[in-house]
Amino acid sequence: MSIPTLEEVARAAGVSRATASRVVNGSPSVRVEARKSVERAVAQLGYVPNRASRSLVTRRIDSIGVVIAEPTGRIFGDPFFAEVLRGISAGLAARQLQLVLVISQTPEEERRAARYLTGGHVEGVILFSLHGDDALPEHLQSNGIPVVVGGEPPRGTRVSYVDNDNHGGAFAAVKHLIEQGRTRIATITGPMDMPAGVTRRLGYHDALRAAGRTPDADLEESGEFTREGGQRSMEVLLQRCPDIDAVFAASDLMAAGALSALYAAGRRVPEDVAVVGFDDSIIALSTQPALSSVHQSMEVMGRELVSVLLQTVDARDHVLRRVVLETELIVRQSSGGPLTGKN
Secondary structure, rough: OOOOOOHHHHHHHOOOOHHHHHOOOOOOOHHHHHHHHHHHHHHHHHHOOOOOHHHHOOOOEEEEEEEOOOOOOHHHOOOHHEEEEEEHHHHHHOOOEEEEEEEOOOOHHHHHHHHOOOOOOOEEEEEEEEOOHHHHHHHHHOOOOEEEOOOOOOOOOEEEEEEOOOHHHHHHHHHHHHHHHOOOEEEEEEEOHHHHHHHHHHHHHHHHHHHOOOHHHHHEEOOOOOHHHHHHHHHHHHHHHHOOOEEOOOOOOHHHHHHHHHHHHHOOOOOOOEEEEOOOOHHHOEEEEEEEEEEEOOOOOHHHHHHHHHHHHHHOOOOEEEEEOOEEEEOHHHHOOOOOOOO
């Protein structure tokens, strides 16, 4: 069975193609009788408007690009991305907008993504996991594409963003470990070319200084936000400083990797080494023991990213919109808390 065309709708309604097009695309400048005739023809023929053609008339594209600058393995293996994408999807669905996921891992893939995003395919763009001085946010803005970044944007970039309180969360985690009587508190930081890694490390430093302690570079090791990165970093720390009695890891995946390294080295958690992660993802409840972690509202973050972006899309302005969501330390068994629960 052939798919009905707009020309067939126009013939069935006894109007011109231009009039049928105006009715289908919601134009008010059509006589009531002609509108009703076209609507009857659309219903009888089962005509479905072409979204691309509709966008030429309405000037609405109805799609939002989401760019994640990470390998696919990490995107689909890290609960952080799943929860944020869930929030983004829900926020877009409420406005009947389509999510277009773009994954860029290499400079060539980023250039291809930039060409696509500036080619009139999306209303705006949400960017995630930017590394170093990534020029993509400013490139998109200079081409008139509304942009919001998940997390702090690259240094010096004037762009709207939504983030969680990385500094406050890290500070609370280390303060808790100090209050537990831990004296050799190490940290496994995230990548130092990402603002989240830098800011969580700063929170670690500031908590130590607030307690009258001097940060020790030997107690710091950076790694990727992965289980493997956390395990390798913990192994290095144990070799360099075997007297470590606590560790703050910059993500739950890294903390889970650290637990594996500690068990392999014969260290008990929390008796010998207390461990705190960051994210409070599903991983925190699947480790043995259950992981103390800094809770950040990942799904809420996704919804806020959509809200901030659509404010810019609707207003068509250049106002910088910045949202920082609260974090909360959830104490569990890995740092001396109860066997289960959030207290």
